[in-house]
Amino acid sequence: MAVSNEIEAVKVSLRINTVLFDDEISALIDSAKSDMAGAGVDVxxxxxxxxxxxxxxxxxxxxxxxxxxxxxxxxxxxLRDAMAARGAQTE
Structure with missing residues (x-):
């Protein structure tokens, strides 16, 4: 599950100031991390x-x-692909 400061940072980005969507945002954060990890990004x-x-x-x-x-x-x-490529170059 995403940590609180990540959720708050995303809420600011989305211009949301309510806790009603925290579960959905947390799931999206976890999905993004999983997708990046699958592409080779060290999250x-x-x-x-x-x-x-x-x-x-x-x-x-x-x-x-x-x-x-x-x-x-x-x-x-x-951005994901650039980070993955950068990670591959440093290994």
């Missing part, structure tokens, strides 16, 4: 914390609605 790397959080925000912006927003999804995928 626990302390040097990439800001980038991982930005990717999570992009993911949540893309999928926090009835229909996915393809532009935010593309931003997320581009």
């Amino acid at each position: 626990n790397d302390k040097n990439s914390t800001a980038l991982v959080m930005q990717a999570i925000k992009f993911y949540c912006r893309a999928y926090f609605s009835v229909t996915a927003d393809s532009e935010w999804a593309r931003h997320y995928e581009d």
Whole structure:
């Protein structure tokens, strides 16, 4: 489950100030982390914390609605892929 400060950061990004959607946001955060990990991103790397959080925000912006927003999804995928490629280069 996502930690509180991650949820709060995403809520600010989504311009939400209620706890009504915290469970849904937490699930999206966990999904983003799982997707990034599957693509080869070390989501626990302390040097990439800001980038991982930005990717999570992009993911949540893309999928926090009835229909996915393809532009935010593309931003997320581009950042995820860049982080994965960078990680592969440092190994």
